[in-house]
Amino acid sequence: MSGEATYLEAVRRALWDELEADPRVVLLGEDIGRYGGAFRVTAGMLERFGPDRVVDTPISESGFVGAAIGAAMMGLRPVVEFQFVDFAANAWNMIVNFAATCRYRWGQGVPLVLRGPSGGGVHGSAFHSGCPEGFFCHVPGLKVVAPATAEDAYGLLRAAVRDPDPVLFLEHKFLYRRVHGTLPEGGSFARLGEARLARSGRHLTVVTWAAMLHVALEAAAALAGEGIELEVIDLRTLQPLDEEAVLASVRRTSRALVLSEEPVTGSFAGEVAARIAEAAFPFLDAPVARLCCPDTPVPYSPPLEEVYLPNAAKVVARVRELLAF
Amino acid sequence: MSGEATYLEAVRRALWDELEADPRVVLLGEDIGRYGGAFRVTAGMLERFGPDRVVDTPISESGFVGAAIGAAMMGLRPVVEFQFVDFAANAWNMIVNFAATCRYRWGQGVPLVLRGPSGGGVHGSAFHSGCPEGFFCHVPGLKVVAPATAEDAYGLLRAAVRDPDPVLFLEHKFLYRRVHGTLPEGGSFARLGEARLARSGRHLTVVTWAAMLHVALEAAAALAGEGIELEVIDLRTLQPLDEEAVLASVRRTSRALVLSEEPVTGSFAGEVAARIAEAAFPFLDAPVARLCCPDTPVPYSPPLEEVYLPNAAKVVARVRELLAF
Amino acid sequence: MVNQGRPLGPLYPGSGERGDRLAPTALGRERQVALYRLLELNRRVEERLSRLYRQGKVVGGLYSSRGQEATSVGSAFALGPDDLLGPLIRNLGSLLVRGVRPREIFMQYMARAGSPTGGRDGNLHFGDLARGIVAPISMLGALIPVMAGAAWAARRQGRETVALTYIGDGGTSTGDFHEGMNLAAVLQAPLVVIAEHNGWAYSTPTSAQMRIRDLAQRAAAYGIPAEMVDGNDVLAVHGAASRAVERARAGGGPTLVEAKTFRMRGHAEHDDAGYVPAGERAVWEARDPLARFRAHLLAEGLATEPELGEIAAGIEAELDADVDAALSSPLPAPERALGGVWEAGR
């Protein structure tokens, strides 16, 4: 399938196309069968591919991630849906200690995709809004992907399913129905581990991913009117990080802001900032800054969530400070 | 109790003294009763304080952390032992989503200490050697303490037990029987959240904690012979971070190395580096560097673990590079 | 996808099939009327919430317990003032029993400053130890060990407190359910777990969740007593919960009470529950817990039609006021988002 699609539809088509292309691909998760998933990502798949390949599981995240690990070892290509990525917390040990360590410890690959909706902006409160990349990018052996566009949601999910190692695929629920794109016709896919230059500019590099890409682009558009040209890098894959793309940009612009939707302390944004600060030091004209969320759970009420989340106005303000440095 | 003690003994005495001082303090964990714990930290406590206060639990980390949360809400001061801190992975959801969020979400304090042996250097391999601070410092609402000395192991554990919020207390098993100190006589305790200047110097600041403090001090002693004076800061409490102490030092030395025993990507060392790089930028004469572990599970065989772990020689080499910058 | 997990025919003696006599009870007239009021209040609060949801006033999702009111109300009604309640998202009725006012719930669902969490969390995610309420987290199963520990701690402190919490059929498959029940059994914690077997976990029937018919069977793994009741008979639920509470208070440890019931709406308001077979729905509609209890009160001469009508009218007046109060109350100030993860000054 191809053509114009929402981000949600792109995810759906990627799964569909992989199910069609490879009989080893199976889906596991809660309510993904007849119901088609809480967000309807798997709608129609049970009917098309049958209950052997689209498996409704009991509420047992550790159990079904574990089962997917075993199935992956046996040669299947399991794709696990978390109803919300927050529930991956219940499978933490299984992901971190089992899936991610097998290749290093005993040479056994675990080709497995763990996917589901992450992120805030929809008033889901603390347990339905999380951006857990800061946790998972610290797990050696796990890849982490967080697409910002429909094109990447499609291409990178297909690449993730074909990857020989475990991949956490963070969809952003705020984008599901808000962004659109044109899916590729043919069979050539994106590769994991490559950042994308989302906008060229010469004054400051904003490094970001997922929903925050759109915030960065909005800020860039606003600042362009004043002659301030932001360069925006969409990381797309967080682990492994495309450090070279980031550094190349910062070497040109001499200023960097890392923008993410995580509580700031211990964020993956901090990792990116630390790497830039270390590797691009001689090129920097201003401190490498971060714009993230405060160190709290995601609050529920709209005015609170608005304060909590980064937005274009906050980016603009921070950029001005950095340019004035 | 007071006097000369190993780090292990300091932990033991802190628990003992808190059990004596406050009838609300209870211990839960595997094999902590008659057996006295896998590392004998709780030896003698069952006999002294009885089975109502020293509770051997089934193998169910999520279950007994959950029970401790409930007990804390009811006014007890539970101290949970993980046989190895690696097994906290099995209680991840309970810690991150339950214990750490209650105060923010509904105003309910959860005064709870989660403690156990962390760290490598004893050939424990992947599941008995972890330094999980990078994960837990990203959890809003959780405090994280990682003492490097017997004095701090004692004082900070007592402070943690008295803290009104959940504290992860990372003991370092390599230090258990290798470092000694003199425990305080009286009842005045360390405070959480205060770093310690472990060695003064003017050429470069090493920021570190736990077992790596001793590596840093060893490197500092080696370099002192050549007139290179390292300043060494022992963070002691990682969350909340004593950012001011770190920045004050870096402003003086103009160079910083963050040293930790974590896989580098997503490490708490990265958080510290990012903060220094942002807040002390005008003072820096060299990039803020990190010396951590490679991004792999902790390997088992001695020559492999030696490559994996930082040591004084690696610190010395990295310091030379930074001074030559 | 037929729900093979549970029978749709007669459940137990005492349920719909025998002229709908409810279970025998020790509750007197006044208490039974109080129970009725709570059931009505539960239903009507949720009807108001549905309306507010359709008006776009509810922030986020809305989770109805319509059809299950008897399991919430009947069980919480068995608690004393010093007992502890750990509700899940559908146990609105249990909160009402503990004295939570409807306006608090409206404000929670509408994310207002005056809600128990001041807008930091939503729906029924709030607690208040002064009223013996522990807030859940979304992750199902997690409350079981927490309530087990709370119950154990209270007992250790010499208190007579019993803790009561809930789990859905779906939730019994979680690791936390297992770890919590096992630990409660080992500690002999005074814990009562009401397993609400409504046949569905979101869209997934019990038969796809487990290979047993009765949740009560799970108790065998822990060596604790279990009881099965008609969850749509408020007196049966109250009776079983009371026996479990008494056992716990007397030092007899935890009990699992399975209440067979049915969720008369979707998982949440957006879900039309098209996956539920019409026949199943019809069977349960005939067992509406409010209608049955109402019929019981009238048949036994415990209340008259006008008396019950007056109760309903009183509730509607209260809810009019509470909805208005909630609607006209402010959203929280933005600063309320910040800080507050640790005790102030620490």
Place this chain on the structure above:
Amino acid sequence: MVNQGRPLGPLYPGSGERGDRLAPTALGRERQVALYRLLELNRRVEERLSRLYRQGKVVGGLYSSRGQEATSVGSAFALGPDDLLGPLIRNLGSLLVRGVRPREIFMQYMARAGSPTGGRDGNLHFGDLARGIVAPISMLGALIPVMAGAAWAARRQGRETVALTYIGDGGTSTGDFHEGMNLAAVLQAPLVVIAEHNGWAYSTPTSAQMRIRDLAQRAAAYGIPAEMVDGNDVLAVHGAASRAVERARAGGGPTLVEAKTFRMRGHAEHDDAGYVPAGERAVWEARDPLARFRAHLLAEGLATEPELGEIAAGIEAELDADVDAALSSPLPAPERALGGVWEAGR
């Protein structure tokens, strides 16, 4: 701290108390002698490891299965070549059944370059799908869902594979045990779980871990069959495991086999197990699985003393060579620590 969780008297018909007749078996002479060889090999490999440990040659801890050899060997012996094994740290015997050579195990414990993990992991933490072996992680319980999924996947692929794994009494309290067993039941995965009930989890007796006497009771929660056997009777274990394997292969889903046994050493080599009452130890020493099987072979005329002596001598010669090979083999090169978390070139 008396172990109230399990009886110390006669366990079942067929165990020590009836003149020690072992369970009936369909195994012929040759296969029984092969079983004996594996039991001897298991014990003697561990004796060598103990010696190496005392000589300071073992890196890290050493976990002995002395006394439990029959549960490992008897169960793994029920598997066919295309089946899957998920061993825990004490199932050294199961690995030997799958064709793992003692030198591989010596090298693992001594962290040598030639070990199956090249020194990256230790003890029995290694796997090899070519021999149908899945490596465990330390976190107990985690193997159950993984093996359930592997078994399910194999079946889906049209293979006849059965997966067999283990859990200790202690491990059955983990959430993963519950989630894995329940999922296996729902998927009707061809899984056999051997619950090794040795009465202790490290220092904690069964009575402090659960309020049931038999682990088999846990099966009731999943609606799957269970069987209890004398874990020190290798023929009984083999029989029960074979029945479970056959059921699984025939599409009958998972089975829980409880094997009552005893750990004759401490949790690990450093642990003197002072917490085990002398009486308990004595009862079980009289039930040594090797001695009993040896007596059976001799009494039934299946082997002679000299034949068994020859087997032992052959093993000792093999182990001499293997220990020497392991001891003289190099530690891994330091670079072996680096990289390797992802497939090369990705």
